[in-house]
Structure formats: C-alpha cells, structure tokens
Amino acid sequence: MKHTLSVLVENEPGALSRITGLFSGRGFNIESLCVAPTLDHTMSHLTLVTSGDEYIIEQIIKQLNRLVDVYKVVDVSEGEFVEREMALIKVRAEDETRAEVLRMCDIFRCKVVDVSPKTYTIEVTGPESKLKAVMELLKPIGIKEITRTGTIAIQREKKTV
Amino acid sequence: MTKLPGKQMVVEALKREGVDVVFGFPGGAIIDVYDAMEKDGSIKHVLVRHEQGATHAADGYARATGKVGVCIATSGPGATNTVTGIATAYMDSIPMVVFTGQVPTSLIGNDAFQEVDIVGITRPCTKHNYLVKDVHKLPTILKEAFYIASSGRPGPVLIDLPKDIQNQVAEFDYPDKIKLRSYNPVVEPHTRQIERAFRLIEKSKQPIIYAGGGVIIANAHKELRKLAESIYAPVTMTLMGLGGFPGTHEQSLGMLGMHGTYCANMAMANTDLIIAVGARFDDRVTGKIEAFAPNASIIHIDIDPTSIQKNVKVDVPIVGDCRRALKKLVRVIEEDGRPQEVWKEKFQPWWDQIRAWEARHPLTYKKEPGVIKPQYVIEKLYELTKGKAIITTEVGQNQMWTAQFYKFDEPRTLLTSGGLGTMGYGFPAAIGAQMAFPNKLVVDVAGDGSIQMCIQEMATAMEQKLPVKIIILNNQFLGMVRQWQELFYDRRYAATEFSVTPDFVKLAEAYGAKGFRATKPEEVEDTLKKGLETDCLTIMEFAIAREEGVFPMVPAGKATTEMLLV
Ligand SMILES: Cc1ncc(C[n+]2csc(CCOP(=O)(O)OP(=O)(O)O)c2C)c(N)n1
DSSP states (O other), rough: OOEEEEEEEEEOTTHHHHHHHHHHHHOOOEEEEEEEOOOOOOOEEEEEEEEEEEEHHHHHHHHHHHHHEEEEEGGGGGEEEEEEEEEEEEEEEEEEEEEHHHHHHHTTEEEEHHHHHEEEEEEEEEEHHHHHHHHHHHHTTTTEEEEEEOEEEEEOOOOOO | OEEEEEEHHHHHHHHHOOOOOOOEOOOOHHHHHHHHHHHOOOSSSEEEHHHHHHHHHHHHHHHSSSSSSEEEETTTTTHHTTTTHHHHHTTTTOEEEEEEOOOOOGGTTSOTTTOHHHHHHGGSSSSSEEEEOOOGGHHHHHEEEEEEEEHSOOOEEEEEEEEEHHHOOOEOOOOOSSSSSSSSOOSSHHHHHHHHHHHHHOOOSSSEEEEEEHHHHHOHHHHHHHHHHHHOOOOOOOTTTTSSOOOOOTEEEESSTTTTHHHHHHHHHHEEEEEEOOOOOHHHHHSSSSSSTTTOEEEESOOOOTTSSSOOSEEEEEEOOOOOOHHHHHHHHHHHHOOOHHHHHTTTTHHHHHHHHHHHSOOOOOOOSSSSSSSHHHHHHHHHHOSSSSSOSSSSSSHHHHHSSSSSOOOTTOOOOSSOOTOOOHHHHHHHHHHHHTOEEEEEEETTTTTSSSSSGGGHHHHOOOOOEEEEEEEBBBHHHHHHHHHHHHHHHTBOSOOOOOOOHHHHTTTTTTEEOOSSSHHHHHHHHHHHHHOEEEEEEBBBBBOOOOOBBBOOOBTTTOBBBO
C-alpha cells in the first residue's frame, strides 16, 4: 500500500542524506520525495511517498523518528488529506495536432506555459492520478520531455466543530 | 566568558565531560588538538598502533565502565581506519565519541591530500555525526555529541574537525545541560503497558525471561533479578546479555540462539510468554523466524521503538529505559502480593519440563586423551579466576566457547563484539578495560586468526604497562568458518587453514611481554596459573584439538529446535 509521509527535519547539512541513506540502507522504497523550506527557516519539510505493508510503514516511521535531526513524522495518508503534484510536459504540437493538444489542456485545466513552432509545454497540477491520465492521452501525440515535482500533501482540517 | 581556539575547546569539553583517558593516533590534520592536549596535560592519551585499535579500546573502556569512550584520529586514512570500530560500537549500542581531523574548510571537496568524506562514510554506522564548519557552534556540538552518545539507546557519535576550525577562536560557552527539540528518547515507560504486561504474566503457565545487552547498558541487572526471583521465571540471555543475570543462578538457563543451550532453545520454542528485556530478536537468536516460539505471547521492553515489532509481532510493547520498566513491573507484582512460592508452584510443571531438557542435553564436550579441548581451557580459566575476571573475546569459536563455559555473574564482565562480530576486537578492548581498571584481571580469549588482526597493540599494552592476559586457542584454522565448511560444505576447507602462524611465545618475547605454551591437557592448569600470575602483558597459547566444533549449533536458517548436538 502507498503511504504519504510528511516529515519535518532540522535544516542541517546532511539531514536529507541521512533520510535517503536510511531508505536505501534498510531496503525501503521511495516513490517520490519533495523537499522545501518552511516558514521556520531552521526546519525543512519533506513529503515522501513510500509503499509497504503496515509493519514496514511502522518501521519506516520509527526509523525516521530515530534520526536525531527528524523533528516530526506524520503519515498523512492515515486520514483525510489533499495531495498535489505538478508536471511540466513538452509535447509535440505540429499542424495536425496543435488543436488537439489545446483541447486536452482545456478539458484537464492545464496551462500552456511555453510555445514553439513544433511544441507546447504544458503545466498540469493535480493528484497523481490526473497527471497519469494526461500523460496517457498525450503519449500518442508525442511527449518530448517531462519533469515532475513529486507529490506534496497536507492533512485536511476537521469539517465540523 | 573566555575565548578559546577550537582545539582547546575540545580539551575543555573532554575535561568537563569527565573524560580521563582518550585513545588515538595523530596526523597532520589533528596535530593541533594533540598540541592543545599536550599543553594542557590533564588528559591521559593512549597512543595505539592502528586507529582500529583506538576505537576498540575506547569501546572496551565504555563497556567496562558505562562511561563514554573517546578516541582520536587524523583525516583520510586515519579516519577510515576507525570505521570498523565505529560500526562495532554502533551495532552493540556503545557510547563513544570519535574525533577526526579534516582538511581545512577551504579545501573540502577538492580531493585535497588526506581528504575523505568521513561524515558521509560513517553516516549509516553512527548514531549521529558532525562536520564542524563554524567554530562558534563547536561548544554546542561537543555537548550534544556526549549527550547523544550516552542517552537513549547509546551509540557512537563522530565529530569531524577541519584544521582551520581547530585554530579559529570563539567564545567558549559550554552548556551544562542541553535540550534538543528533535531528539527526545522516551525513558519513562507507560504505566498502562506495565499493567497489561502483568496481566499476561498472570495468565501464563510457561513464561521465560529473554534478556539482552539492554539490561547491561541500562544497569538494570538488579531489577532483572528481582523480577525473575519474584515470579520464579526461567531466564535466558543473549550473547550481549551475559552477566545481566547471574550465570550461576539456579534460574539461569544460559545463552540461547545459534550456540545456545539445548534447554534455553527448547524453552523458547515451547514458552507461552516471552518477557523480552533489552533484546532485539536478532536472527542468531530466532533462527527460522516462521518457526520461532509459535505459541508465545510477547512482552517487549526496549528503549528503542525500532527494535520493537521489527522481527516479530509483539503483544505488549513497552518503550522506555529497561531499569525503570523493570522497577515498575516489580512494583506491580509486589502490589499484587502473591509470594514467590505461589508462582513457583504455578510454574512447577514448566520447571519440571525445563529440568528434564537440562538433564537430557547439558552443555558438554567429549574429552580425548592427549589433546587439549578448548572448553576445558575455559572451564579452568573460570575456576582459577573464580569468575571474577573481565573477559573480552575475539570472534568465532573462541567467543562461543567462552560464552558457553565461563559463567558470567556480573554485568560488564564480558566484552564481546556481538552485533558486528568483529575479529580483532577483543585485544584492544581488553586494553581499554585495563586502562579503566588497572587492578582487575583482564583476559582476552582469542583464536589464532583473530588475534592477528590487532596484534600490533601488543606495543601499546607494553608502553602503558598493562598486564592484559591473552589466551590463544590455537587450532591453526579460522575455526568457526572451518566448522561451517565441515558441516555444510563437504569439508572443503577453502581458505581457512593457516600454514604459517607466528611462534606466539617468541612474539610475546619480541615485544618484551611473557609467553607460555601448553600442548598437552596436563599442562593447561599450570600454564594458566603461570600466565595469570604475571604482572605484565602475557600470551598463553594452547594448542587445541584442531577440528573441535561448537555445539549445540542451530544451522543458519533452521528452526532453533533443530540443533546439532555434541
Ligand atoms: C574482521 C572479520 N573478518 C572475517 C570474519 C568472519 N569470521 C568469523 S569467525 C572467523 C574465524 C575466526 O578464526 P579464529 O580467530 O582463529 O577463531 P576460532 O573460530 O578458530 O576460534 C571468521 C574468519 C569476521 N567475523 N570478522
């Protein structure tokens, strides 16, 4: 099963490498990893997508907590959460397909962020499933290049008081 | 407040942490710290002959005393030579602080002379490590290092000190106490969990206490004994746990696992309740995991949450310091008020079964006329030292025979590399222990293979006038590997036979130490007596039965009940 972990870690040199080293050294999976600063400049925030049965996930969380630099680990996928990923996709857009690509952008609410005579670069944001759908549909037209941010996630607040 | 250069901060911190001895080997990148130590003059430095020796000596000092062991090395090759010792300490949760020199910060990353990324190299085998890039942070880093090394589940911490940082000056404001927002080991066990544990004990008909190195690290041996005696439960120990409960106690079943006693392994296989204390269900203990203790509920006390539920499913996890947890558990038992006799009677059928296993296959070996059996040497060593020596071991058969035939009654009297199984550990560790306890008898039980891995430290022991005793059980084989080849590889002895071994008696003499040799069983006792009575470094070499094996043995990957017996 897939799990999305939200990790707060001291903004120290080597902290990220301790975390990735832990995953490779103990044979855990990293499906995606996204790191960015937080409001508090002494901390970094990491969103990590991993997979495994409940025992493996329990171990991953405990092992992360054991690292001296790790402040907090939350398995956001345990409850309600919002996840988003962004991809930039450079797709072939020649005479006969240019309109088709734009139509698809429209349906999926993607943005065209760069245009050249033979390509469009489009920006797509959403849960991973949406990115996958867009990529599937664009593939036959011809994807030249793609970059993805990896998933970020946040827990939903309770809807009732 | 005083301003100090980095090198002097290191010396000051050592003093404030109560460090009285450090083990090390100098070089260009650490020469400034050495100079500061020399000028200060209050810290004893033991110059080793190889940095691996320094790490094991610091580790042996830490295991024998419970204090943080400290060692120092230079950059590059000096630093890489510490890695085996750091990993050894890491696997056995030994508190240690390692200082390494580093090239100046301006050269880091340039493949400078003797530059190596030791912080990167040791990241997976230290509890934490630091590359100091700002001298202002050094006082805090020094304090943190000692605190992290010795708190929670202890472990080695490395501080890499670039040469320029050693000479830069800053305020030396050494904190008395430190609080880290991201590091707060749980020490106080949850009372509700303790109560749940008691309910399982109440329900149990066939309990067993399974004690590991955590008992010794937490100084919980008295509390463990109280628990065991108050409910009259049998106790088995891991290699690391030996001495955590008296080996001569009537409730001790001895060591369990791959070379554990028949009785301990049968009891573990048939128990309905395992009370695990500071042990981690390592593969050498569980054997084939699917067949491990099939009917048992498990209570697991450990300070490290990652140890719990890592290899086996646990019914009552108790995270916290072993000593506090045991104290609480004993209190609950006392409040319950049942006297020992009631428990004893309740567990009588279980004890009858255990005594029957004990009688069926006690720990034993076959005597043969004319050849020295290694087990006999250890038995005699036990008799002559009355079980009072600090024993270190190397790795292999020598280690297992020691664990089986020397009865450890006190904690911190067996120093052995359990987790990593590092050949070459025992002798430098004995040097560390002897530095801590100059008047105690310290004996390294070695194989002829392992002893040659750190034999250079003979010079260190002579220089420090340390009367360490080395017992070499010489089978002219890498015995433990040979035993596997004999049993599982049709006796093809690939690369396990030594055709050249030094004359250990002459070698001892070459270093100015004493050497004795026994080649017949009749000579064993005399040789031991002579060797143990000397006041200097001494080698006692015993030419043992070359193809003697260690039994019982659970073949790797088999169930622990599938033991090969004598
Ligand atoms: C540094 C290191 N290298 C290799 C091994 C693998 N190993 C385990 S036991 C053993 C044999 C040890 O031989 P010896 O020291 O003569 O002891 P014996 O088993 O004969 O008592 C070896 C090679 C090890 N544990 N450590």
